[in-house]
Every structure is written in structure tokens, then in C-alpha cells.
Amino acid sequence: MNISVVIPLLNEQESLTELHDWIAKVMQSNRFSYEIIFIDDGSTDGSWQTIEQLSQKDDNVKGIRFLKNFGKSQALHAGFEKAQGNVVITMDADLQDNPEEIPELYNMIVNDKYDLVSGWKKKRYDSVLSKNMPSKLFNWAARRTSGVKLHDFNCGLKAYHHNVIKNIDVNGEMHRYIPVLAKNAGFSNITEKVVLHQARKYGTTKFGMERFINGFLDLVTIWFISRFGRRPMHLFGALGVIMFIIGFGFTLYLGIDKLFFNTTGRLITERPQFYIALATMIIGTQFFIAGFLGEIILRTKEDKKRYLVKSELNL
Numbered sequence: 466m467n468i469s470v471v472i473p474l475l476n477e478q479e480s481l482t483e484l485h486d487w488i489a490k491v492m493q494s495n496r497f498s499y500e501i502i503f504i505d506d507g508s509t510d511g512s513w514q515t516i517e518q519l520s521q522k523d524d525n526v527k528g529i530r531f532l533k534n535f536g537k538s539q540a541l542h543a544g545f546e547k548a549q550g551n552v553v554i555t556m557d558a559d560l561q562d563n564p565e566e567i568p569e570l571y572n573m574i575v576n577d578k579y580d581l582v583s584g585w586k587k588k589r590y591d592s593v594l595s596k597n598m599p600s601k602l603f604n605w606a607a608r609r610t611s612g613v614k615l616h617d618f619n620c621g622l623k624a625y626h627h628n629v630i631k632n633i634d635v636n637g638e639m640h641r642y643i644p645v646l647a648k649n650a651g652f653s654n655i656t657e658k659v660v661l662h663q664a665r666k667y668g669t670t671k672f673g674m675e676r677f678i679n680g681f682l683d684l685v686t687i688w689f690i691s692r693f694g695r696r697p698m699h700l701f702g703a704l705g706v707i708m709f710i711i712g713f714g715f716t717l718y719l720g721i722d723k724l725f726f727n728t729t730g731r732l733i734t735e736r737p738q739f740y741i742a743l744a745t746m747i748i749g750t751q752f753f754i755a756g757f758l759g760e761i762i763l764r765t766k767e768d769k770k771r772y773l774v775k776s777e778l779n780l
Contacts, residue, residue: 467497468571469550473504473540474558478512479667481558485519485526488564492525495568502527502544502780503558507534513776520778528778535772538640543772545630547780551575553630557621563661570624570658580629580652583615583644584622586662606681610688611645615657618644622660628652638679642687649691697759705752712746715739 470488474481485501492499503516505528513530520526529543541555552574556562566584573582600619607618619641633646644655693700715738723733733739 466500466550467552468492468499468567469544469548469553470499470501470567471504471541471544471548471553471555472501472558473506473537473544473555474508474512475506475534476508476510476512477558477667478508478510478515480560481512481515482519484558484560484564485523488567489523489525491564491567497568497571500525500527500548500550502529502547504528504540504544505530506537506540507531517778524779526778527780528776529780530775530777532773532775536638538635538638539772541640541643542635543774545635548627548630551627553625553627555621555623555625560666561663562622563663566622566658566660567624570622573656573658574624574626578654579624579656580626580654581644581647581656582624583617583655583657584620584660585615585617585657586620587616587659588662603681603684607642607645607684610684611642611648611691613644613648613655615644615655617657618642620660626652637686638683639687641683645687645691695763697763698756701752701756701759705749705756708745708749708752710749712742712744712749715742715745 472484481503488501501523503519503526505513505516513528516526516528516530520528527547529540529547531540531543544555545553552571554567554570556564562584570582570584573579600617604616604618608614623643625647629647629650629652632652633643633650635643635646639646648655689700719733719736719738719742
């Protein structure tokens, strides 16, 4: 199979038929073998009924329905597990991503040998204050922190080689950082392509300003994981050593001062240096314990189910 199109969605019933017809037209005109995987992330409108109707008239349509809303990352994870295409295309269901971009994205993966191609919505039709400006700030921070030089990390339109999506783990809200996850997994041949962005035709956006706050928190998480995720003892052990040395230094100072220079008869427990030494040595020990626990957890980690599927179509 040439292409798997993975489409996570939440309450996008009005756009699904039009989106399917548009994708099918592009695929057939380019003679691609393909599948379209819709992941219904707990929609409360008639989205699943529409997906069922589409699957009945088109065998290329497949569907996964979650028991409730688990989030976009979990939806993408489920789609990636089922995808069979040599190239996997992800896109949003709101018609703001243009299916006409698919052939060129496919060629960049197959012919130009890229591992991942991320869309760049250079000209956007979103609100300047609620989306454009926060998005620019977020992307700047992501570039500086991750080292991946992309202009638009959060663009839903991306193309992946099959090996990439089968070797990365998208969890939490890490869908924004799939290029970073791919880089950390060893897939360094990553680029971007300017894509058309269209104004929303139906419904309203499902994301508010809080997604940027969550995005920055996730950025800190992925920075930590990429630097120390496989060796937590290197961070916590180093911090523990520093704190322990500080505490030991104060302890040594107090001991020498008490034995040779203390003429006032003050008790050690009456001096603030005693509490500094005590606190830093305890904190240093706790850092060491945290590092050991991190190493143990890393070696005993189990893959737990992060979503519950209510029903599937054609899978």
C-alpha cells in the first residue's frame, strides 16, 4: 500500500464527507493504493455514523471509535498502530489542510528519502491574537529547545516514512513534538514544506489558549526526556553530589570551628550553618534516591493501554 491517511477528529461531522471525497479524488487521480483511517476521539455529534456510511461505500475507509475523548496524541497513536501504508500522512478533519499536498509530500518521502516532512502554514487564516502570535512564540521556543529547525511544529499535515511511526511512542499531548520524538529515535532526515492553509469552513476550533500553556509544559518534559530520559541518574546523581558536597562542606566547617575556634561556647544546633548542612545533605540523598528509582522504573516500564476503543471498521 502506498499511503495511509490518518485523521483524528472530534465533532467534525459536517466536513467528513467532503474531506473523504477530496482525498479519494487526489488518490485516484495519482493512482495511489491507499487507506483512510478516521479516529473518532469521543465525538458527541454524528461523526461516527458518517464514518460508517463512508466505509460502506468505500472499502478504503477504516475507522476507530474511542469510548470517550482521550486526546489527539492517543488518536494518532491508535492510527499509527493500524496504518499499513509505506508513507503515512496525518491531517486534521476540519478542511483547513489541503489534500492536494499529498502527492508532493509522498514524493518527498519516497524519492527524496526524507524520514519526516512537516507542513508549514506560512500564511494562516487564524486569529492573530488567539493563535498566530502564541504559535510563533511557541515554535520559537520549540526550535531553541529541541534543535529541530521547523517553523510550524503544530501543523497537522505531516508525512512520515512507515518506519518512523512504528518506532516512536506518541503519548500524553506529545503530538506537537512528533518531529522531536522522531529525531530522538534516530530519524534525523527531517524537513518541512510550505502548505496551503484554508479558513475553517464548518464548526469551531476545539483548542483554546490553554493548549499553548500545555504546549510549553510539554516542551519542558520532552527536553528533559530527550536529555536524560535514558539516563536519569546522570541528572539526579549530579544534583545529589553537588548538594551533598555543599552539606559536607558546611559540616566540616562546623566541626573544625567547634573543635579549634569556638570560644563562645555556642552549640552547633544554634548556628544556621547546621541547618543548611542538614537540609542540603538530606536533599542530596533524595536526589540520589530519585535517580535510582528512575533507573529502576526505566528498566521495568510496561506498555499500558492509554485509550479504550469502542468499535472499529475494516481493520
